[in-house]
Amino acid sequence: MSQSRPAPPRLLLPDAPALIAGLGRATLLTPDGELLEIPARELARHLAGTPPLLVHGPATARRLDLPPFDAAFDLLELFAFCMPGRPAAPTPRGLAMALDLPSPADDSAAAALLPEMATIMLRHLAAGRGLPLNRDAAMLAAQMDRVAGWPWAPSVIAALGGSAEAKASLDPYKVWRRLPDWEDPGPAQPAGSFDVSSADARARLAHILGDGAEQRPQQADYASAASGAFAPREDKGSPHVILAEAGTGTGKTLGYIAPASLWAERNGAPVWISTFTRNLQRQIDQELGRLYPDPEERRRRVVVRKGRENYLCLLNLEEMLGQASHPDMAVPLGLVARWALATKDGDLMAGDFPGWVTELYGPAAIWPLADRRGECIRSACPRYKQCFVEHSIRRARTATLVVANHALVMVQAAMGGAEDARPLRYVFDEGHHLFDAADAAFSAALCGAETAELRRWLLGAEGGRSRARGLRRRIEELASDLPEVLPPMEAALNAARALPGLGWVSRLSEEPREPTSEAAAERLANPTEVFLRAVRRQVLARAPEEDGVYDVQCDLFPLGEDLPDAAEALERAMKRIAEPLVSLCDKLKARLEDEVEELETADRIRLETAAKGIERRALIPLAAWQGMLQALRAAPPVPGERRTFVDWLALTRREGREVDAGLHRHWLDPTTPFALNVAAPAHGLLITSATLRDASLAEDQEAAWVAAEARTGASHLAMPAIRAAVASPFNYAANTRAFVVTDVDKARSGQVAAAMQALFQASGGGGLGLFTAIRRLRDSFRHMAPNLEASGIPLYAQHMDAMDNATLVDVFRAEENSCLLGTDAMRDGVDVPGRSLRLLVFDRVPWPRPSILHRERRIHLSGGDPKGYDDALARHRLRQAFGRLIRRADDKGVFVLLDRSCPSRLLAGLPEGVSIRRTGLAEVVAETRSFLAEG
Incomplete structure (x- = not known):
């Protein structure tokens, strides 16, 4: 038949x-x-x-x-x-x-x-x-x-x-049935010690570029300098460090890929390339197509790594299929299922997943698909063998190049180790952001959101729609063979009720009063919530007068009258949580050591996963919080005293509503833990950027390099950094114009919006407007959008359009005559060559935002010149933004600052050859129109 x-x-x-x-x-x-x-x-x-x-x-x-x-x-x-x-x-x-x-x-x-x-x-x-x-x-x-x-x-x-x-x-939604299992590559072999000479780096670069490629002497010089990061290490804790500034247009990406790929291939170990933005991760991955044009070889040799919260969680997808019979969820989950079978790596955030799917159906349809709350149960998961994250971790062990980001690299170091083997060689692109990335990674916050999250992780879902399993369910599979783990587990879970319970935000502003029930009395006596209310009281008492809309903060010392007792009670409560968890963790590890031969592989993985989870999700933050509470008993600082940490209290608001309060701790100099935990254990680091140095210090190159070493952590390492600088090949004098508008009042949002609109119309689109405050951005968008649209210029805006930043940049790039409004993220994360970006307008000087943390840093990290410290940060931001304008040799661009009070010293950081003119708006509009119309 x-x-x-x-x-x-x-x-x-x-x-x-x-x-x-x-x-x-x-x-x-x-x-x-x-x-x-x-x-x-x-x-x-x-x-x-x-x-x-x-x-x-x-x-x-x-x-x-x-x-x-x-x-x-x-x-x-x-x-x-x-x-x-x-x-x-x-x-x-x-x-x-x-x-x-x-x-x-x-x-x-x-x-x-x-x-x-x-x-x-x-x-x-x-x-x-x-x-x-x-x-x-x-x-x-x-x-x-x-x-x-x-x-x-x-x-x-x-x-x-x-x-x-x-x-x-519903079967087609169950994509895990068709996804391949990952394979464990086994333990990594020790890396070789073959170096990469400058001649080797130049030869590899020439091979990547191919015959007939445009000759770029600066790019070859840069590759030669970068090769120094791949020399064999001479002493433990003394990595080779290369600080390399490469002007825009040098071609630094391929310049460092050349020696990095050669070292990795020769020595059988991956080089980790770390960036600050997801956009650059994506660009580097695309550039690597020049080195490995065959897609299969490229997939084998190149792995993009991000945090777990970026990837599709198959268990979350499986559990959300219960909603696939709902009309609002059937289509988005169907499109996710289609993508999951085609994706390269399962990256939901700025990978090959279309970000606009979230815009079409709302965050509730997509965000729960990623492990955004740390609920991963690792080897206990029935989808473990198909997991995209586990697959990327194992691929990274045998890759040639791993393209990661500063956040992942530093968080893994902060957590005391990595899921991946510790890299020996790093390339830190966007190296000027190392200070900020380290600041975020090595900080701590004893606040309501963080402590409530720990309670949820320990106790599981206590209400609402969450699949949080809690510690009991994570351990119960092991408890039948390990009855001795039950007493410490139960003790920890009972003690965890001292952390904020459901509805804690609504109780943040409650004053102590006679409770109406036993449950109400328990909530009001909750040690963490008592502490948070004490924090709130001190912040409101000490903070300057304000309008109740934005976040406020105050110094920790002198302590408010009810804060010491609340802190002491909370410290005792946290000790009661931590001690049984330490015992539980020790018992799990003991079985791993005592029954080496008897344990099945699956049981070993479950035990290791449980122990590591307790350490990372509970013991590490509990130790940090206890240390912060102990600091409240220390002697108050005296004026001008330099401390290792900066502690302060803050009240967080969203849209004028109080959402959190807490005690915050940051390193005064966050490059110290970066140097100790990331740089020193490595054998070699290349730290590179187009803006490592302060260009205003051209007459004092030594001071410029010393400042760069301080901002990147190189000054904390035993071996002095080797410095290299390659100038941009671009003709900025011919291809750019720069203006400071002298007749616009930056304090009047209507004037700023009207000026920006006139400039956007003069350029015919292709304009990026940068704001230092979201409120001013929104006001300007409402003012400009109708008139620009009537002129045939679509206007898009961060915080206004229902698109993530990466999608907004994609739209801006595709729509050559559109304009885009944004804040800091757009200043640093936009790479738009060609006419799509031909005008850049700042609403005002991007001074650093006043805060207690910034106050202490400008006092102690400024070398005795706090004003100069602020100047350097603002100058750096202006220079970074200017670098967005010219991405190719034939690009033309206009830079405009709508702040007549801008000091000339801040503009000294713009590229050599750029002439800044101060003039009225009408003349700037006319010159913008004529300059961009030429050719």
């Missing part, structure tokens, strides 16, 4: 009008071919209940100032289903670029292009219907249709050769 063949694919396009949104107006192409330009308020009448064909439904509705569409044929959904794991900016132009179509010139052309894009996607799906990826795709689409009425389901099923009655099932 012959087997029936599947039906041929069919192209089934929806009979829907194509919609492009402007601000308050719409361009509509009807199925009959009629092109309409209509006010947004008339759109409903023209649609007559028909779902439109569009790109990004929520953004379209927002731009039209309309409520969300009840139904729409969103091309982003179709793209995510047909081409999972592919990048695309979530706009019509961005989608056209992803599909290799010409960018539409205007909204009319974009509307005409939407049906063609749908056709291309469906044909791509039909052509690949025999691929393993698409084996259950029709069944998945049918399920999405049955539960949520997914508009694209009939088109997708037809393209796959299915019928309208295609079988619906």
